[in-house]
Amino acid sequence: MIDIFDIMGPIMVGPSSSHTAGAVRIGRMARALLGEAPVRAKLHLHGSFAETGVGHGTDKALVAGLLGMAPDDLSIPQSFSIAEDQGLTFTFNEIDLRDAHPNSVQLEVVGEEGNCLTMQACSVGGGRIRVDKIDGVEVNFTGDYNTLIIHNRDDRGHVADVTYALYQAKVNVANMSLHRDAKGGSAIMIIETDERVPALILDLLRRLPGILHITYYEKED
Amino acid sequence: MNLDSMKDILAAARREDKPLWEIILETDMENRGVTREESMEKMAQAWHAMLDASASYDGRRHSASGLVGGQGEQMRAYAAGDPICGNFAAEVITEALCMGESNACMRRIVAAPTAGACGVMPAVLIPLYRRDNISEERMLQAMYVASGIGAVIAYKACIAGAAGGCQAEIGSASAMAAGALVTLRGGTAEQVCHAVAMALKNLLGLVCDPVAGLVEVPCVKRNVIGAMNAMAAADMALAGIESRIPVDEVIDAMGDVGRRLPVEFRETALGGLAVTPTGKAVKERMMGSRNKNRTLTIKDARWKLQRTGPAN
Numbered sequence: 001m002i003d004i005f006d007i008m009g010p011i012m013v014g015p016s017s018s019h020t021a022g023a024v025r026i027g028r029m030a031r032a033l034l035g036e037a038p039v040r041a042k043l044h045l046h047g048s049f050a051e052t053g054v055g056h057g058t059d060k061a062l063v064a065g066l067l068g069m070a071p072d073d074l075s076i077p078q079s080f081s082i083a084e085d086q087g088l089t090f091t092f093n094e095i096d097l098r099d100a101h102p103n104s105v106q107l108e109v110v111g112e113e114g115n116c117l118t119m120q121a122c123s124v125g126g127g128r129i130r131v132d133k134i135d136g137v138e139v140n141f142t143g144d145y146n147t148l149i150i151h152n153r154d155d156r157g158h159v160a161d162v163t164y165a166l167y168q169a170k171v172n173v174a175n176m177s178l179h180r181d182a183k184g185g186s187a188i189m190i191i192e193t194d195e196r197v198p199a200l201i202l203d204l205l206r207r208l209p210g211i212l213h214i215t216y217y218e219k220e221d
Numbered sequence: 222m223n224l225d226s227m228k229d230i231l232a233a234a235r236r237e238d239k240p241l242w243e244i245i246l247e248t249d250m251e252n253r254g255v256t257r258e259e260s261m262e263k264m265a266q267a268w269h270a271m272l273d274a275s276a277s278y279d280g281r282r283h284s285a286s287g288l289v290g291g292q293g294e295q296m297r298a299y300a301a302g303d304p305i306c307g308n309f310a311a312e313v314i315t316e317a318l319c320m321g322e323s324n325a326c327m328r329r330i331v332a333a334p335t336a337g338a339c340g341v342m343p344a345v346l347i348p349l350y351r352r353d354n355i356s357e358e359r360m361l362q363a364m365y366v367a368s369g370i371g372a373v374i375a376y377k378a379c380i381a382g383a384a385g386g387c388q389a390e391i392g393s394a395s396a397m398a399a400g401a402l403v404t405l406r407g408g409t410a411e412q413v414c415h416a417v418a419m420a421l422k423n424l425l426g427l428v429c430d431p432v433a434g435l436v437e438v439p440c441v442k443r444n445v446i447g448a449m450n451a452m453a454a455a456d457m458a459l460a461g462i463e464s465r466i467p468v469d470e471v472i473d474a475m476g477d478v479g480r481r482l483p484v485e486f487r488e489t490a491l492g493g494l495a496v497t498p499t500g501k502a503v504k505e506r507m508m509g510s511r512n513k514n515r516t517l518t519i520k521d522a523r524w525k526l527q528r529t530g531p532a533n
Contacts, residue, residue: 001223004249005263007334007371007380007397008342008364011270014324015284015436017336018381052434052490055285055507057327072270077327125381127332 010127012071018103019049019056022123024076026105027065029131029143030119032217036111038066039087044095047102049123059092062105066090070220071127100132137179137188143217145174145192150205151213154180154187158210162189165208169201186212222248224372227414227468234410241410242362245369264361264368270331271343274323275316284325286507289437293319309348310449317344317448321441334371334380334393337436340444341394342367345402345451355405363404367397370417377469378476382429382488385479391447392424392475398451399458408459418464418471420454425471426478428486430493433504439494 012021031038041063049058057077064079067086075082083090097104101122108118120133130142134149141147152158159178166173172194180187197216206214222233224245233244249260280294296318300311320340324330330339342364350360371380374393379385399420400413408416424447432438464471485492494500 001252002372002375003252004224004245004365004368004372005267007375008264008267008368009331009333011267011329011331012336013327013329014336014339015327017332018383020327021332021336048434055433055435057285060327072329074329125383126335 006126006128010071012127013061013074013076016056017127018123018125019053019058020061020076021071021127022103022125022129023049023053023056023058023061023105024065024069024071024073025127025129025143026107026121026123027062028068028070029065029121029129029217030107030109030117031066031068033119033131033134033149033215034109034111034115034117035215036113036115037068037086037088038109039089039112040110041066041088041090042093042108043090044093044097044106044108046095046097046100046104046106049103049105050094062107063088063090066107066109101130104132106133134188137181137186139179139188139190140177141175141190141192144219145194146196146219147217148189148191148193148197148205149215149217150189150191150211152187152189153210153212154182154184155210158187158208159189161208162191162205162211165201165204166191166193166197169198171195171197171201222251223376224248224369225376227370227373227417227472230369230373231410231414240362241369241413242365242404245365245372248369249365261361264364265357267331267333268357268360268364270329271320271333272347274320274328274330275343275347277328278319278323280322282322282326282328284322284435284437286433286435286437286503288432288435288503289322289325289441291322292441293322306449309352310452312348313344313448313452314445316347317341317444318441320344321444325435325437325441333367334375334397335382335390337382337440338390338394338444338447340441341391341398341447341451342401344444344448345398346405349402349405359405363401366404366413367401370397370400370413373469374421374472374475377472379479382431384487385476386482386487387427387429387443388421388424388475389479390429391443392421392427394444395424395447395451395454396421398448399454402451402455403458406455406459408455412458412461414468415462415464416451416454416458418466418468419457419462420451421468421471421475422464422466423450423454425475426482428482428493429488430486430495431488431490432495432500433507434488434490434495435507438500438503 283290304311317340399416
């Protein structure tokens with residue numbers, strides 16, 4: 001079902017919904033998943049992002065997103081100097097990511113408290129994005145829903161524990177996917193929910209045995 | 222309901238004896254789980270953003286390549302005189318240029334349905350709104366109709382230049398604008414459908430061939446043809462002229478043409494105007510300035526433009 005405001009919108013800074021607005025959203029998603037303000041970032045541009053990125057302001061847009069700006073922020077063109085003021089240093093590279101969408105970027109970010117994140121994401125058109133990899137593990141989510149990213153040990157029962165807790169909190173699961181690097185290794189659960197996940201439940205989930213790390217992304221309107 | 226075909230929307234409007242905009246508004250309320258007021262508020266934001274973008278146009282701005290900037294201002298000055306197509310149409314042209322330029326210059330616009338085609342809707346709506354003193358409520362109703370049309374096109378065909386060429390961007394925007402205009406003039410739901418069909422038919426096959434891959438040339442000026450075509454299609458529909466091919470079939474045809482367009486004509490900048498000698502020269506210049514700009518303007522960033530090997 002198409003959201004009519006993906007048609008009459010987004011309200012955004014130009015020139016391209018995929019190369020500008022989508023790039024801002026990718027940067028913003030990385031900041032949200034990092035859970036703090038980034039201080040260092042390496043951005044690797046792939047495909048069309050590398051080819052036409054500069055003319056579309058893709059580079060400025062990605063940095064703007066890392067700074068927490070929204071796609072309609074008129075300061076996006078000045079994001080490089082704002083990054084300097086806010087103590088964010090960054091480098092850009094071109095990269096050839098295997099089997100990646102043409103509008104893809106890989107970000108390596110480090111936060112002020114030392115949190116690290118490597119994320120690969122792409123801009124799929126109309127300002128919409130998809131996260132394809134987190135810390136080397138393949139994932140698939142869009143930020144169109146409230147999203148829980150749960151790192152856990154690949155062991156029986158964790159999915160049941162987590163979904164039961166959500167059920168008790170009256171949170172409905174819209175989409176869910178499981179990813180792991182190897183049997184018995186580290187796994188990622190991606191759960192997209194219709195309702196917001198209350199802070200109390202997030203705390204509870206974090207205390208469940210076998211759950212290593214939880215990141216929560218709350219949908220933006 | 223789902224916005225899957227114009228026929229379905231039309232049938233729902235007949236069955237429930239409601240105008241098209243009402244059916245589309247109710248679909249949004251159901252789809253996003255919002256109240257009528259919340260939905261209307263969001264549409265009002267889009268409308269206000271279009272008005273703000275129009276008001277904040279500045280002809281002194283220039284785009285990344287320097288190819289775009291100031292044309293809206295030139296047209297505005299000329300439009301005040303004795304333009305061939307009349308003052309109103311000249312104002313529409315002006316508005317389309319201003320909006321397309323603002324987009325290219327990284328100003329705030331409303332993608333409708335895409336950023337590259339952001340000038341079409343405001344170009345037909347704003348001059349009419351000003352001239353005829355139309356209430357905001359009626360403008361929003363027209364925008365709902367346009368959104369529903371765009372949603373059907375996105376579902377049945379495509380709205381991205383990379384997927385279906387310019388016909389999918391400017392063509393879709395023009396179809397949406399034509400439907401909005403018929404709505405504003407009190408046309409019937411059937412007339413809306415005919416206007417959409419005629420607008421889309423007229424731009425069928427239009428390729429996406431952006432110079433240097435940028436949303437500048439020919440995108441800005443194509444917003445003009447999208448807007449003018451929308452007015453012509455709306456006027457024909459209001460005159461009672463019908464599209465011989467039903468609207469949903471036209472949309473399917475656009476999707477079909479889009480899928481069969483060679484990839485060179487789908488936003489890749491490998492065909493059409495992008496590969497003319499002048500188009501190529503612009504690209505060379507942009508590529509050349511890429512490295513230079515970066516090291517000149519960013520102290521902290523150490524740009525390495527060597528291609529790294531395959532990752533992961």
